[in-house]
Amino acid sequence: MPPRKRADAVRNEQTLLAAAAEVFVRSGVDAPIREIAAEAGVGMGTIYRHFPTRADLVVAVYRHQVEACAEAGPALLSEEDSPLAALRRWVDLFVDFLVTKHGLANALQSDSSGFESLHAYFLDRLGPVCGELLDAAVQAGEIREGIQPYELMRGIGNLCIGRGDDPRYDPRRLITLLLNGLSAGAGPGDR
Amino acid sequence: MPPRKRADAVRNEQTLLAAAAEVFVRSGVDAPIREIAAEAGVGMGTIYRHFPTRADLVVAVYRHQVEACAEAGPALLSEEDSPLAALRRWVDLFVDFLVTKHGLANALQSDSSGFESLHAYFLDRLGPVCGELLDAAVQAGEIREGIQPYELMRGIGNLCIGRGDDPRYDPRRLITLLLNGLSAGAGPGDR
DNA sequence: GAACGATACGGAGCGCTGTTCCGCTTTGTC
DNA sequence: GACAAAGCGGAACAGCGCTCCGTATCGTTC
DSSP, X not given: OOOOOOHHHHHHHHHHHHHHHHHHHHHOTTOOHHHHHHHHTOXXXXXXXXXXXXHHHHHHHHHHHHHHHHHHHHHHHHHSSSHHHHHHHXXXXXXXXXXXXXXXXXXXXXXXXXXXXXXXXXXXHHHHHHHHXXXXXHHTTSSOSOOOHHHHHHHHHHHTTTTTSOTTOOHHHHHHHHHHHXXXXXXXXXX | OOOXXXXXXXXXXXXXXXXXXXXXXXXXXXXXXXXXXXXXXXXXXXXXXXXXXXXXXXXHHHHHHHHHHHHXXXXXXXXXXXXXXXXXXXHHHHHHHHHHXXXXXXXXTTXXXXXXXXXXXXXXXXXXXXXXXXXXXXXXXXXXXXXXXXXXHHHHHHHTTTTTSOTTOOHHHHHHHHHHHHHTXXXXXXX
């Protein structure tokens, strides 16, 4: 066995993933390495040691975010007051994650097979989580039934395409409207 | 009326278009501005004056190339010994042009409507030219009939996708094979 | 052809970026 | 506590986009 990694290295890797995720949301996946290093409070050498290329970093953040998003689903369900509130907060996390996801295609440039498998992983992992949130909200009578997880995730994903082009376009506002539409008139008496 | 442009400015613009086309083929559409300036033998200021953004330059080269390619069709037909030879040389020009075309999407970033119209212009202008070359070669019994201009152009275009990724992949070699296949066994006795 | 604005040119210079490299620090082990 | 080994930080270098302004060229007028 190769001797296991040093504790500080492990720590730094986690810090970097979190910092990169944050910076990606703020400045896009093409953000300067310096900015990510500063956000994480580490040197640039550290980033290059952990993630030799930008694609490595983007992929790592992607996996990390998928995982975080997946784990956040059940957690939010239990800590929020209502399933709908949990769903709203989950969607918010999901939107942040989409920056990374949309940057992935460029970062991987022409490795379309790698992209496919990462995309499949995304669907397998997040689809059920989103489904749980939707079911719970339906059970609680907070949203109308009938919408599929894939449909919602895809719709949100599409609303976020091209974000940043034009300051007048704010995907989050539209997504809020979408969710409002989903809950409108969905009381117990609804059919 | 604004006074017409100075002679040297017009000359430089033409020189730049030719130089940029050349450099795009050699180094891709992301080639450093300095390299294009050097190729054209002008200063960088001159490029920025004529084409404030990279997209402006790419679009201008694109139009210029479409035009050149369109005019080259009939010219080659009359100066080459056979229609097939003319077709081969035309395809060669076309392949060079595709570098610019494929770079266009990135250069325009998110202006998809601008891209659409440029693409339509491309089809309208070059489709008929390609058709003429194909017809002439068929008439001369040099290639089999039945292939459509759009089909050929699209096929060649697709073969050129991702060029430069991998030195082992040479689109021109495959395109040569394609043309050989088009002419194989297309003698007068063929039916 | 001489003189003179207007126009265009060239390239040094600035600021920002990716990437490397090596002296220094921290960690785990004996 | 001592000492490799592993890891870290960030100065330094190189390449790039873009601007700015002194200089050269052009077109016009006499």
